[in-house]
Amino acid sequence: MKTLSFYFDPISPYAALAFERLPEALAGCSYEVEYRPVLFAAILHALGQKGPAEIESKRHWTYRQVAWLAHQQGQVLDLPAQHPFNPLPLLRTAWACASGPSGTPNRLVVEKIFHHVWRAAGADANDAARLEALRQDLAPAQAPESEPVKQRLRDATEQAIQRGVFGVPTFEVDGRLFWGQDALPMLAAYLKGDPWFASGAWEAAAGARPGVARRH
Template identity: 65%
Template sequence: MKSITFYFDVISPYAALAFERLPEALEGLNVVVDYRPILFAGLLKAWGQKGPAEMEPKRQWTFRQVAWSAHRLGIELQTPAEHPFNPLALQRLAWACGPNRRVVEKLFHHVWHGGLDANHPGRLERLQQELAPACDPADDEVKQTLRQATEDAIARGVFGVPTLEVDGRLFWGLDSLDMAAAYLRGDSWFRGDAWDEAGRPRAGVVRRER
């Protein structure tokens, strides 16, 4: 049985869509999924990137493309009332509960169903009561677990969410699910040098800040 690590942050609509589509993409495969909450903001800081919602033209395109993808896939998805928002409380809650598929589904639906405020205190309180975490999400141990998971992901080369890791190979984005599934099904492309060759460094111009 293969193990897959699903790195996610509930702030990402692409992670929400990938979560919903994952069972279909992996249908017929003997796999177990380890759901790993991390902080997208931590990835952005580590790799020197801006989030798509921080650039207005990219924000507009991102949510149009996300809405189209949800429509095409037949997945319910409504953008929360405020976005971007701080997902820290929700990611900590995931670790406090133990991030299995039921817990992660509740978190994604909390954010991406209904178009409501993901951080509304009353909604957060009700969600925590429903999930009944084993410990307080504000405990230092939970906070450290989330920090360490994010640092470990960065060390493994994770730069965005969602990312799937299989056998040390990283598959980033909603549109990589089919690629990951092809690898798991033994597609011959992955048995040769194509993977390494496609990713090897090339000579090129380096952009310098002025």
């Protein structure tokens, strides 16, 4: 059985869609999932990039594409009242629900957090009353705003950056990173032992040298 790390931020509609599709996409594979909440904005900052919703034309396309993907997959995906929003309260809540000092939040916790954002008929993800109700429902073992929980989120985000994560969702298995919901078929092929991955093609595909470097 393979251990799969799922790096996500509830701010990402692609992560929400991938979360819902994961069991179906990996049907027949032998795996377990460690859900790792990370702060996407910190990853973008470390890489000197903007998020999709921070570029106006890309923002419009992102919302249209995720609406289409949800329609195509038969999933509910309601845009929250404001997007992007500050995901820190939700990320900290997720880590506060982790099982023990070295554990990660389970699938039910992650599901409820994603649904709080993306299946709430356009409600505000950071509405104080809704956040309190979510935390009451999840009953985290630790205080979400405690320093140990905040540090776990910082550490998880920094570890993700160090491992090469540049976006969410990212799936890591055996040190290989699979980025985005559209990588799920590729990930399934790897878990099922597709010989392409042992042929050297994975390594060779990343071997091209950049010919032009853009100046900032």
